[in-house]
Amino acid sequence: MLPSALLRRPGLGRLVRQVRAYAEAAPAQAPAAGPGQMSFTFASPTQVFFNGANVRQVDVPTQTGAFGILAAHVPTLQVLRPGLVVVHAEDGTTSKYFVSSGSVTVNADSSVQLLAEEAVTLDMLDLGAAKANLEKAQSELLGAADEECCPPGGGVSCHLHHCSAPLLCPCSVCCRDRCS
Amino acid sequence: MAAYWQQIGLNYLWYSQICAKAMRDTLKTEFKANAEKTSGSSIKVVKVEKE
Numbered sequence: 001m002l003p004s005a006l007l008r009r010p011g012l013g014r015l016v017r018q019v020r021a022y023a024e025a026a027p028a029q030a031p032a033a034g035p036g037q038m039s040f041t042f043a044s045p046t047q048v049f050f051n052g053a054n055v056r057q058v059d060v061p062t063q064t065g066a067f068g069i070l071a072a073h074v075p076t077l078q079v080l081r082p083g084l085v086v087v088h089a090e091d092g093t094t095s096k097y098f099v100s101s102g103s104v105t106v107n108a109d110s111s112v113q114l115l116a117e118e119a120v121t122l123d124m125l126d127l128g129a130a131k132a133n134l135e136k137a138q139s140e141l142l143g144a145a146d147e148e149c150c151p152p153g154g155g156v157s158c159h160l161h162h163c164s165a166p167l168l169c170p171c172s173v174c175c176r177d178r179c180s
Numbered sequence: 181m182a183a184y185w186q187q188i189g190l191n192y193l194w195y196s197q198i199c200a201k202a203m204r205d206t207l208k209t210e211f212k213a214n215a216e217k218t219s220g221s222s223i224k225v226v227k228v229e230k231e
Contacts, residue, residue, distance in 0.1 A: 100196070124207055125208070133206060
């Protein structure tokens with residue numbers, strides 16, 4: 001027990017007499033829109049497309065495959081690959097965005113955060129430029145196949161469905177700098 | 181089963197930067213100026229030489 005001399009100090013006596021109680025749970029976070037609803041946030045570093053919106057379904061392209069997220073989806077963390085994100089609104093309209101990379105988080109309260117490195121609507125993409133870049137990347141891939149620093153078959157040029165934004169071959173972009 | 185860039189020993193940040201650059205290259209010209217602002221490539225390093 002505390003020595004009586006210590007207890008005579010006014011502040012400490014008050015402290016000892018305080019009633020101990022359990023801490024209260026933190027207040028629920030705002031995004032939970034309601035049971036059975038998804039709170040969808042979709043943003044890139046420069047632009048916010050959806051902020052806590054209530055949508056029906058979101059299709060995302062991930063490193064391990066593309067899947068659609070409905071409300072009450074299993075919580076998951078995924079990393080994105082270049083591809084189309086399709087947002088199905090409550091009224092049935094869809095909006096499409098092309099995403100270069102990023103991550104998607106589905107939480108237990110059905111909130112979904114889709115954070116993209118670069119995200120644009122499809123009308124901002126130039127199909128001709130995409131095709132030209134793809135051919136350039138593929139020819140660089142063929143030309144760089146002999147470099148020692150790259151494992152055989154390590155460079156892959158990945159092009160997507162109708163958007164066709166090419167992924168540059170790692171051999172041509174990075175390895176040449178490292179090997180030179 | 182690692183992604184092809186992981187097999188080479190490079191990380192997602194590298195992959196993400198390359199993807200973002202490739203996508204910026206395919207934007208229409210009127211949107212390109214906007215994208216270049218955010219790409220972070222506009223940093224200029226000036227070395228101050230000792231007199």
